[in-house]
Amino acid sequence: MRSIARPAWRIASTLRTQSRAMTNQANGRPKVLTLQSINQAVLDVQYAVRGELALKADQYVHALEDPAKAKGLPFDKVVTANIGNPQQKGLNQRPITYWRQVISLLENPALMEEHLEVIKSIYPNDVIQRAKGLYKEIGSIGAYTHSKGVLAIRERVAKFIETRDGYPADPEHIFLTAGASNGVSQILGLSLQPGDGCMIPIPQYPLYTATLSYIHGRPIPYYLQEPEQWSMNTKVLTEAVAKAKEEGVRVKALVVINPGNPTGACLSREAMEQVVKLCYDENILLLADEVYQRNIFDPEHRPFISFKEVVRSMPAEIANTVELVSFHSISKGVSGECGRRGGYFELVNLSEDVVDQIYKMASVTLCPPVSGQVGVDLLVNPPKPGEESYDQWLAETTLTHDNLASRSSYMCERFNALKGMSCQPAEGAMYLFPKIDIPPKAVEEAKRIGKPADVMYSLQLLDATGICAVAGSGFGQEAGTYHLRVTALCPGVEDYVGKIEQFHNEFMAKWA
């Protein structure tokens, strides 16, 4: 197996040698908490999406607010193409009107009680009815709910899954969460014993390596095939399992991100069946990160298929055996309600004893944010044709979807026209992950300054253009290759892709 270039979960150890104010000024004795005394697993956690680049971008945003400082900068705005945060300031994805109207009523029920007549003059009737129904079920949005989330909402999630897949779902096996990342931490933290192996795709969303570092799990990378649009290759998977077993590692879980982050790849049914078969043969828990299921650019050619459906459609022995946890979120899709922190996971084929333990652990954190739970309800049960809000909901969500798809294909085309850059088209999700052929001299220079070459590239891109894009090394990539993750969320794409081109060409010329 090829080694990962500068794996995200190992470079952190250099931190251990640093020391900043680690003794008390007053008396020179060591602090209680130092990098040597805290939980050592924390030091190994890496999370590039919000690392040095994001901090620097923040500083630029503040500098731009000060005319004196702004004058010295070669750009007049920061383009935050580094985080999948659709409703961020400066991006043009507006919240779905229907969502916000319903939630505003739940936030202040007086609007549908003593002020009902006033609200009727500005809100559609279906919004008011929906809010009244939810209010009756939930009560105050400021009260704790059941630790699994409001039952009525879990029932509607179950119905959504049944309609999507054609197989039954059990509300008692559905847990609402504070976003998918919270669900992933819960499940990984509960499932793995220290040293247990967890297969993760490379490149991957760094939540997985960060969480595994923290819980002393062992990441077992399996490489996605860049030349074949970042597809999964069963042979690669099987070899990764075999190698881990040879090394005495218990392979406990396998993570699939579908559609892929950062790759944008969407799996075929055949590929998914092979993954499920592998999990069956090797007795591995399957973790399906399906948060981008609504972000599919060409559903005729490559529709989203859930792992739940694939598992259930296989021969009974497999269908009733393979243990699966599937994650979904309100943060992505066409809602983009990241700040609300809402999502759910569904447990399939898990032992009831283990479900009870998951419930117990959920209860220690009391309950997911209720506003996020309401978001899940609106996600799984949107307005229906014929309802008053339907047309506006459809127009808004279609616009968001089309914007993403068109920006994605436009950027991909422009990137591929550049010398020293190549980009696989995305079939879904919100990102492109172009490959940068960084010249050897630039790689040398990066080594000299102690950074991965693509981190140097992305920091210089930010300095020159104000554009934030995360270096591929934050996601993992094959040794000797370099990438960038760029979101397809930013408006003004012609303009800023032009700036990327200009920077890229100058960079390539400089280090040729």
Place this chain on the structure above:
Amino acid sequence: MRSIARPAWRIASTLRTQSRAMTNQANGRPKVLTLQSINQAVLDVQYAVRGELALKADQYVHALEDPAKAKGLPFDKVVTANIGNPQQKGLNQRPITYWRQVISLLENPALMEEHLEVIKSIYPNDVIQRAKGLYKEIGSIGAYTHSKGVLAIRERVAKFIETRDGYPADPEHIFLTAGASNGVSQILGLSLQPGDGCMIPIPQYPLYTATLSYIHGRPIPYYLQEPEQWSMNTKVLTEAVAKAKEEGVRVKALVVINPGNPTGACLSREAMEQVVKLCYDENILLLADEVYQRNIFDPEHRPFISFKEVVRSMPAEIANTVELVSFHSISKGVSGECGRRGGYFELVNLSEDVVDQIYKMASVTLCPPVSGQVGVDLLVNPPKPGEESYDQWLAETTLTHDNLASRSSYMCERFNALKGMSCQPAEGAMYLFPKIDIPPKAVEEAKRIGKPADVMYSLQLLDATGICAVAGSGFGQEAGTYHLRVTALCPGVEDYVGKIEQFHNEFMAKWA
């Protein structure tokens, strides 16, 4: 040191012997996830506040909705005195109007844009101005914020702390969280290495023992003095540290809950200074759970004093040395916005390197719920005298506060009038923790059915009256003593205390 009766973090191990659907029906082979294969630390986690009692209460709530089933029950409603959930259905604490008006505008900014004239007819002007200001700072409530939380809100938290304590606070050392419990998990998980000791009061809110179990920390109990209104005793603390050190345990942290949960005790400055001195002498991190700081019943006699203030007011060597993390929340106080999941912690005297690590870990979870962040802003910066909303805000919060105080003293008096029950008056928080002198025969019977005696008592109380109260064994207590935790949140206190009395007297007579 006395041993804890049936410590919450040890009884769980009996679970390991259970087995329910632990093999696949299809092929009889073991599941991937079983009680034997999952993270074994999970099995030791106990969280009685939402355990068997809460599940049973849920079943009664559902049964009461069905007339056929309701007929067979000896009560017509479930009184949820088990959880500090002020806005729960059936309780009469209404949300603060000002909060909900402001948040409804942030949820649907169209209300302060195209519908501004309509909203002006029903909302006070200061609400609209506040929402506009927050909207300008935050942007969409559905976007991710900075992982520490919105800077402008952290700046106002700093100002709140400065005004409260008279000492400066640094917004960069303030982290907004998804409630205090989330903050506590973050800090304990980062600070402790496996085996490190953490001193916790007994009785304690079981979040602490649950979190310590999960992270392999070692709880070092220190007993509160029931006869002296659950006060802290320095000698007890010092002995607990000495004993732990003798056993080779590194005592890393000390938790104080002030005002106390479940005890209701509020610490004097002298007691606090002794705690700080101990932390200084022994180089221990001080964790101050101060979520009930606004719930003080007799501020003349026993005001709330923050540990930040006490630390800073001590001689310079101590003031600039003792490492402190202080937690606050929007879930308690007079706001009671539990479901919103909002809170903050302040870091005092921590190394900047460690602050950076806390920030990195916060960034993996992206950001706290934005609606909870807004709640923190409203908590630390309420309407001021002269502003349009001030009078209503004052009336609502005063009512909530007075209700809590009067129910607490009323219940305490009635409990103390009962034979076989005694109750220390609460100086703050939301609970009473009466002692039950369970007769030896009942203790025998409890042993026979495999439950702590107070758990048996509380389950029978629920069966007989519909009243939920958590057994003291869920919080820890001296061996051979039994308690109940009852919230002071439920209306109709004359009625339900009467039912507790009747049940108690019958129970005592039955087992005399």
